[in-house]
Amino acid sequence: MLAGELKPILAALALPPAGPLLLAALGLVLAARRWPRSGLALAAIALAGLWLLGCHAVGMLLSASALPQVEPVRPERLHQVQAIVVLGGGVLPNAPEYGVAQPSAFTLGRLRYAAMLARRTGKPLAFTGGIGWSSAGGDFPPESESAARTLQEFGVVPRWNDSRSRDTAENARELETLLGVQGVRRIALVTDAWHMPRAELEFRRAGFDVVAAPTGFAAPQTRPLLEWLPSAEGLALSRRVLREAFALWLARA
Incomplete structure (x- = not known):
């Protein structure tokens, strides 16, 4: 193990x-x-x-x-970024009604918000998420597969799609490899509000200039x-x- x-x-x-x-x-x-x-x-x-x-x-x-605490992103800040980056939050490997794996509720919420930002700004979109540690060893498809299908349903085709990373730190490192070679450093980072502080920390460590674009705020x-x-x-x-x-x-x- x-x-x-x-x-x-x-x-x-x-x-x-x-x-x-x-x-x-x-x-x-x-x-x-x-x-x-x-x-x-x-x-x-x-x-x-x-x-x-x-x-x-x-x-x-x-x-x-x-x-x-994090705040919703201000629209004017999105004009400064080069790409929208959305982090995976899990996958449902068995969705018999669809016949194929589907994003978890967290991933779906992030994808929906990221797709909206990509359509509004015209910025390219990157998704990062493979098979998380809690799924390792099981018959789980990478999150990137179901994420790509869902994004297309929202009218967005991801330009970059990482299927190797297993946690937040690896999300940042893998995207640095994919985006860094193309000179992409200024990103809008999409994940849940409770996850944003750690995600922002890891992506800044990887060399990105991050604009936090959180979703999924805790509310009554x-x-x-x-x-x-x-x-x-x-x-x-x-x-x-x-x-x-x-x-x-x-x-x-």
């Missing part, structure tokens, strides 16, 4: 829901053996934490406090009371933010 393949496994064990559940299980084991009060307290804290992390409102608070989805009740959407948001905050810390280290 490659070192990169361990990243999604360790993340799955540490992040919610597995992390708090494992901590609660440890507390119950401690309570059953030698430390009943401390063990039960640990289990209760872990379950309470899982409840809070499942609230969409908590996920939004984490997003605002644990990650650098339901009435206020429901925002403070656990939901699958809330847990997913908290998990993404915590994972990205830790990944950003590692990238800066």
Whole structure:
């Protein structure tokens, strides 16, 4: 197993829901053996934490406090760039209704926004995304295949299409190889708002002059009371933010 393949496994064990559940299980084991009060307290804290992390409102608070904030791109800034660069965010390898792999919801949102920017500005578009580490070893097609088909449905043909990169750092390095030889350095970078700080860091390290063009901002989805009740959407948001905050810390280290 490659070192990169361990990243999604360790993340799955540490992040919610597995992390708090494992901590609660440890507390119950401690309570059953030698430390009943401390063990039960640990289990209760872990379950309470899982409840809070499942609230969409908590996920939004984490997003605002644990990650650098980004703003929507101003249209006038796009005139300065040489290309629109959109990062992959996953692929659905089995889409029986289509008979072919499809972009994940994150990838689809990024592609849609990038295609709109490309049509408005007339700038060429580059996509970067191969087979991510969490998909390595499985029967997964590269993200670039489904991305190219989807972009054509949006009326845009990508000029560059990287199918080799497996994570954000490799996204930047592979595109530096593809675009750098053609003198493309000033890019508009499209990815989700929660992912943008780390993506911008890696692309600047690779030598690009980056204009951030984020999409997928965290925003309330339901009435206020429901925002403070656990939901699958809330847990997913908290998990993404915590994972990205830790990944950003590692990238800066």
